[in-house]
Amino acid sequence: MSATRGATPTIVLVGHGMVGQRFLEALAARGLTATHRVVVLCEEPRPAYDRVALTSYFSGKTPEELSMTDMEFINDHGIELYVGDPAETVDRDAKKVTAKSGQVFEYDTLVLATGSYPFVPPVPGKDAEGCFVYRTIEDLLAIEEYARTKATTGAVVGGGLLGLEAAGALKGLGLTSHIVEFAPRLMPVQVDEGGGAALLRTIEEMGLTVHTGVGTQEIVVGEDGAVIGMKLSDGSELATDLVVFSAGVRPRDQLARDCGLTVGERGGITVDEQCRTVSDPHVFAIGECALASDGRVYGLVAPGYEQAETAAATIAEDETEQLTFTGADLSTKLKLLGVDVASFGDAHGTTEDCLDVVYSDSRAGLYKKLVIGRDGTLLGGILVGDAEAYGTLKAFTGSVPPVSPESLVLPAGAGESVQLGPTALPDDAIICSCNNVRKGTIRAAVTDHQCTTVPEVKKCTKAGTTCGSCVKVLGQLVTAELEASGVEVDKGLCGCFSQTREELYEIVLALRINTYQDLLDRYGRAEARGGDGCEICKPAVASIIASLAPTIGASGYVLDGEQAALQDSNDHFLANLQKNGSYSVVPRIPGGEITPEGLIVIGEIARDFGLYTKITGGQRIDMFGARVEQLPLIWARLVDAGFESGHAYGKALRTVKSCVGQTWCRYGVQDSVRMAIDLELRYRGLRSPHKLKSAVSGCARECAEAQSKDFGVIATSNGWNLYVGGNGGATPRHADLLAQDLSDAELVRLIDRFLMFYIRTADRLERTSTWLERIPGGLDHVRDVVVEDSLGICEELESLMADHVANYADEWATTINNPDKLARFVSFVNAPDTPDPVVGFVPERDQIKPDLPLLSIGMRPSEDLLEGSAQR
Numbered sequence: 001m002s003a004t005r006g007a008t009p010t011i012v013l014v015g016h017g018m019v020g021q022r023f024l025e026a027l028a029a030r031g032l033t034a035t036h037r038v039v040v041l042c043e044e045p046r047p048a049y050d051r052v053a054l055t056s057y058f059s060g061k062t063p064e065e066l067s068m069t070d071m072e073f074i075n076d077h078g079i080e081l082y083v084g085d086p087a088e089t090v091d092r093d094a095k096k097v098t099a100k101s102g103q104v105f106e107y108d109t110l111v112l113a114t115g116s117y118p119f120v121p122p123v124p125g126k127d128a129e130g131c132f133v134y135r136t137i138e139d140l141l142a143i144e145e146y147a148r149t150k151a152t153t154g155a156v157v158g159g160g161l162l163g164l165e166a167a168g169a170l171k172g173l174g175l176t177s178h179i180v181e182f183a184p185r186l187m188p189v190q191v192d193e194g195g196g197a198a199l200l201r202t203i204e205e206m207g208l209t210v211h212t213g214v215g216t217q218e219i220v221v222g223e224d225g226a227v228i229g230m231k232l233s234d235g236s237e238l239a240t241d242l243v244v245f246s247a248g249v250r251p252r253d254q255l256a257r258d259c260g261l262t263v264g265e266r267g268g269i270t271v272d273e274q275c276r277t278v279s280d281p282h283v284f285a286i287g288e289c290a291l292a293s294d295g296r297v298y299g300l301v302a303p304g305y306e307q308a309e310t311a312a313a314t315i316a317e318d319e320t321e322q323l324t325f326t327g328a329d330l331s332t333k334l335k336l337l338g339v340d341v342a343s344f345g346d347a348h349g350t351t352e353d354c355l356d357v358v359y360s361d362s363r364a365g366l367y368k369k370l371v372i373g374r375d376g377t378l379l380g381g382i383l384v385g386d387a388e389a390y391g392t393l394k395a396f397t398g399s400v401p402p403v404s405p406e407s408l409v410l411p412a413g414a415g416e417s418v419q420l421g422p423t424a425l426p427d428d429a430i431i432c433s434c435n436n437v438r439k440g441t442i443r444a445a446v447t448d449h450q451c452t453t454v455p456e457v458k459k460c461t462k463a464g465t466t467c468g469s470c471v472k473v474l475g476q477l478v479t480a481e482l483e484a485s486g487v488e489v490d491k492g493l494c495g496c497f498s499q500t501r502e503e504l505y506e507i508v509l510a511l512r513i514n515t516y517q518d519l520l521d522r523y524g525r526a527e528a529r530g531g532d533g534c535e536i537c538k539p540a541v542a543s544i545i546a547s548l549a550p551t552i553g554a555s556g557y558v559l560d561g562e563q564a565a566l567q568d569s570n571d572h573f574l575a576n577l578q579k580n581g582s583y584s585v586v587p588r589i590p591g592g593e594i595t596p597e598g599l600i601v602i603g604e605i606a607r608d609f610g611l612y613t614k615i616t617g618g619q620r621i622d623m624f625g626a627r628v629e630q631l632p633l634i635w636a637r638l639v640d641a642g643f644e645s646g647h648a649y650g651k652a653l654r655t656v657k658s659c660v661g662q663t664w665c666r667y668g669v670q671d672s673v674r675m676a677i678d679l680e681l682r683y684r685g686l687r688s689p690h691k692l693k694s695a696v697s698g699c700a701r702e703c704a705e706a707q708s709k710d711f712g713v714i715a716t717s718n719g720w721n722l723y724v725g726g727n728g729g730a731t732p733r734h735a736d737l738l739a740q741d742l743s744d745a746e747l748v749r750l751i752d753r754f755l756m757f758y759i760r761t762a763d764r765l766e767r768t769s770t771w772l773e774r775i776p777g778g779l780d781h782v783r784d785v786v787v788e789d790s791l792g793i794c795e796e797l798e799s800l801m802a803d804h805v806a807n808y809a810d811e812w813a814t815t816i817n818n819p820d821k822l823a824r825f826v827s828f829v830n831a832p833d834t835p836d837p838v839v840g841f842v843p844e845r846d847q848i849k850p851d852l853p854l855l856s857i858g859m860r861p862s863e864d865l866l867e868g869s870a871q872r
Helices: 018-029 054-059 071-076 137-150 161-172 193-205 254-258 301-316 390-396 405-409 439-447 454-461 471-484 501-511 516-523 537-552 562-566 596-609 628-640 672-683 744-761 768-774 778-786 794-807 811-816 852-857
Strands: 010-014 037-042 080-083 087-091 096-099 104-106 109-112 116-118 131-133 153-157 176-181 209-212 216-221 227-232 237-239 243-245 249-251 283-285 332-336 339-345 355-361 366-372 378-384 430-432 583-585 612-615 621-626 653-658 692-697 711-716 719-724 736-742 841-844 847-850
Touching: 010 018, 010 104, 018 037, 018 071, 018 301, 054 137, 054 161, 087 254, 131 137, 137 161, 153 161, 161 176, 161 243, 161 332, 193 209, 193 339, 193 355, 193 366, 193 378, 283 301, 339 390, 355 405, 366 405, 378 390, 390 430, 430 439, 430 471, 439 454, 439 471, 454 471, 501 516, 501 537, 501 744, 516 537, 516 562, 537 562, 537 794, 583 628, 596 612, 596 621, 596 628, 612 847, 621 628, 628 811, 653 672, 672 692, 672 711, 672 744, 711 744, 719 744, 736 744, 736 778, 744 768, 744 778, 744 794, 768 778, 778 794
Parallel strands: 010 037, 010 109, 037 080, 109 283, 131 243, 153 176, 153 243, 176 209, 653 692, 692 711
Antiparallel strands: 087 096, 096 104, 116 249, 216 227, 227 237, 332 339, 339 378, 355 366, 366 378, 583 621, 612 621, 711 719, 719 736, 841 847
16 A cells, blocks of 8 residues: 655654644644645554653553543644554665555655664573563653562662662562662763762661672573572672663664664754754654763753754755754753752863862761852752752852752751742753743733643643653742732732631641631721621631631531521531532441441432432442421431431541452452551541542552542552652542551551541642642642651641541431421412422432423412522
């Protein structure tokens, strides 16, 4: 089969990785997809995905979430994408590419983005069963399967970036993990001896064994052909049943060699400053397969993106945009096994007469080095353990910072430490090195393009859309620019309070303020004091007071006194209001476990009151169609049968879902049902800024979908892994791994801390997923606070949770025993025995559904009955 050139010029792209996808976007941005036929030959069985974040697969991200390919973009631009069909030969004379499938594509322009391949040392046994490389999603899937079924110990050959990530992945899979690095230190390219020592200490404290200064001489293979060990160059042997080779990469240039293109002595397709091959003006090479005009092959994504833009601009032949690629910044900021590692500029101090300024704290695993020129110019640096200042320091590279170098490496609070903000940077400072976005471009997005939020700036400039390390700086720049433009950035909760919700929480806790009116009169805006407040702050403050009730001496019962008037509509009747004015009844079923007797009670109540019943995704049974006056009658029977409120109506814990765990399931490794029940009973009734959902899975198969919850728990053979910040709603987000291999007590303690820290610092109506992405420092900061107790508040957080647990009382049990509270459950104040006639139903599938035509008519009782009445 042959696809021939026609009147429309054809661009064939060989390879569809991150750089290839960026090239397609660059073509589209210049209008070339409208004037050219674009064909993409992709070797892998899936289109472009985020290889930088590859290891996040082991933290819960799915291959689909790693994808960088918007198929709508592909289709809208008419791009022909052939997945799993790599190019096999190139005929440059005929300008034809033959794919593995046999299809032949003629081209006017050929772009090679074939990337690189993992280097595997030529040692005996390297091809044995149990040997893997760490490069693609398919590699990770194979490692995961082998680790779970055939391995207990794993060894990684290579102590660079991917090697450390691979070792962390093996440890996360439950394997005893080793790292073998030929160089005398870990990450020899990025860090020096001091940085390597700090990194080594931290990684060994995590339980990984590191072997530096030794090479792999042989992979020892058993009689069954599988790996059983390694022989090292120092004569020692290492018992292992899984080996991952991560000893660097080499340019994939074989296709270019076969068609006669010039390649470098050590590999790489030789290109000029426009990324055009020196052998053929119709062929370009970009990314890790290209040997740039400065004689280097770049293995980072940022230079690859620059090459993609350069090639697209050259193909477009736009005289107003003459881009060239002559080299790139190799600065990197990484998170390896939870450890910050960054290097920038002349990190190893190769410049003549340069000086080093070093701060080292081996106990804390901190190492910071700045390389300074004789004239005070910042030339480069290395940061291990704390890379918070990376963005600012990198941007100052090549200039003289406005403060002394010593003050820049000292930690906050030590000596004359100085924290320079991004506003001190010049406009030409690069903020996002991945996409080459300068500070001036970000400022212009705010001032010229009216962007007012970080997401808007990211969309406008592409800054922060690749590795994400600059997002915090983006936020600071956006706020600063808005304020500099005279736009008042009011961070207050509402028109009644100038404080944020977090600040109001601290005021209530510190001063033991237990009423809304007292808080408003003392700390509200001047014009709001003495008033009634608004619909924003009343439920927000009510939630704060409810979550702190036992500690501050307030009533935890939301219908008590002033609290009753502050609640959202659902809380007024302790039930969810439905579209026709009826309510739903949702009893708590901890962990989804229920007895036959409990099922019978629910069935009888649903039958007797004519309710619609449905099993929910949270493993509960919802009953719909209750009239407001029926709620106390229904709940009296439920409470008598031992049920409690499921808090489906409140901003509180909803459910802790579970699978059946090791009790019944042959794959289960822990008792997930017991844990789910324990957690649900512990956190029931906990009021928070938004609803809370949880789940416990009994094994890594994840049947309870714990990684889509606000806090999720997954069993391991060594205990429990805790994930936080998930969301399965309108904006899905996989939860992040907070801690792993926890005992029961450790798990509960960390959840206590996490929930109370979230309640303490989240904004109004902010889910944990949004909060985790917004809070400065993100997951790393939350981990520092709740795991490492960096703020020294964990004891207080645990105490607050203990107060909640000790003082919990079921709201419906309290209500049905209080005649005064029962009086509110009527449709009409002056006609308490009259049901709302608009609430009607019609049959459907042997149950009921709302009678919406009746609702639209607005049918009401006779005028004489309703005269002077007020509907609640």
